[in-house]
Amino acid sequence: MIIRLGRNIATQNLVPGQAVYGEDLIKRKGVEYRVWEPRRSKVGATLVKGMKFPLRENHLVLYLGVASGTTASHLSDMLTKGMLFGVDFAPRVLRDFVLLAETRSNLIPVFDTANKPEHYRWVVPQVDFIVQDVAQPNQAQILIKNARMFLKKNGHAFVAVKSRSIDVTAKPGDVFKQFKQEVKASGEFEILEDIRLEPFERDHMALLLRKK
Numbered sequence: 001m002i003i004r005l006g007r008n009i010a011t012q013n014l015v016p017g018q019a020v021y022g023e024d025l026i027k028r029k030g031v032e033y034r035v036w037e038p039r040r041s042k043v044g045a046t047l048v049k050g051m052k053f054p055l056r057e058n059h060l061v062l063y064l065g066v067a068s069g070t071t072a073s074h075l076s077d078m079l080t081k082g083m084l085f086g087v088d089f090a091p092r093v094l095r096d097f098v099l100l101a102e103t104r105s106n107l108i109p110v111f112d113t114a115n116k117p118e119h120y121r122w123v124v125p126q127v128d129f130i131v132q133d134v135a136q137p138n139q140a141q142i143l144i145k146n147a148r149m150f151l152k153k154n155g156h157a158f159v160a161v162k163s164r165s166i167d168v169t170a171k172p173g174d175v176f177k178q179f180k181q182e183v184k185a186s187g188e189f190e191i192l193e194d195i196r197l198e199p200f201e202r203d204h205m206a207l208l209l210r211k212k
């Protein structure tokens with residue numbers, strides 16, 4: 001469950017007493033919430049900016065680029081009857097995510113590259129939601145491959161795009177336009193929303209997509 005606290009948002013803590021990345025814990029009517037820091041999480045930034053995020057408590061989620069689980073920890077709070085499969089290829093950050101998953105039974109770590117979804121086909125089921133935050137030049141193709149393999153029809157994808165990771169020299173607006181064209185050309189998605197993440201992240205865009 002998400003609540004709004006003035007300009008902030010917070011999720012009901014699935015593991016009371018646990019702070020994951022130094023965020024504040026607050027109590028309202030005897031219930032503990034974790035403040036979702038928009039400068040530490042691109043999903044958090046888009047929520048503060050008012051973008052829709054149609055995640056339900058029973059969803060199955062594939063998270064590409066889960067890192068140590070800062071954002072995934074808030075999704076874990078929300079997925080009280082669901083499950084999140086978190087993929088990352090960097091051992092140092094994934095080790096922290098494994099430790100987090102030991103405290104939260106709805107998190108499953110997958111140590112692999114998101115470029116090769118066929119590697120984790122045996123562990124990841126058909127999902128309702130994909131979250132992608134990999135900051136890679138070929139991230140549109142990574143998204144499309146994973147969506148073709150795992151995302152249910154009418155399922156949603158949240159994508160964070162960092163302009164400089166795709167092309168350091170091009171104007172961010174041009175990179176974002178090109179990214180959207182690539183996603184549309186795949187024929188897989190309808191683009192529901194796109195927003196820039198300033199002031200929380202410079203030269204980033206977030207997209208909400210629905211699989212056709």
Ligand SMILES: C[S@@+](CC[C@H](N)C(=O)[O-])C[C@H]1O[C@@H](n2cnc3c(N)ncnc32)[C@H](O)[C@@H]1O
Nearest residue numbers: 065066067070071088089090113114115133134
């Ligand atoms: C910006 S960080 C993600 C932060 C995280 N989404 C959060 O909000 O808590 C990007 C992550 O993507 C991972 N990554 C980049 N390319 C990848 C790939 N091809 N396969 C798996 N992980 C990848 C990196 O190792 C890094 O941990």
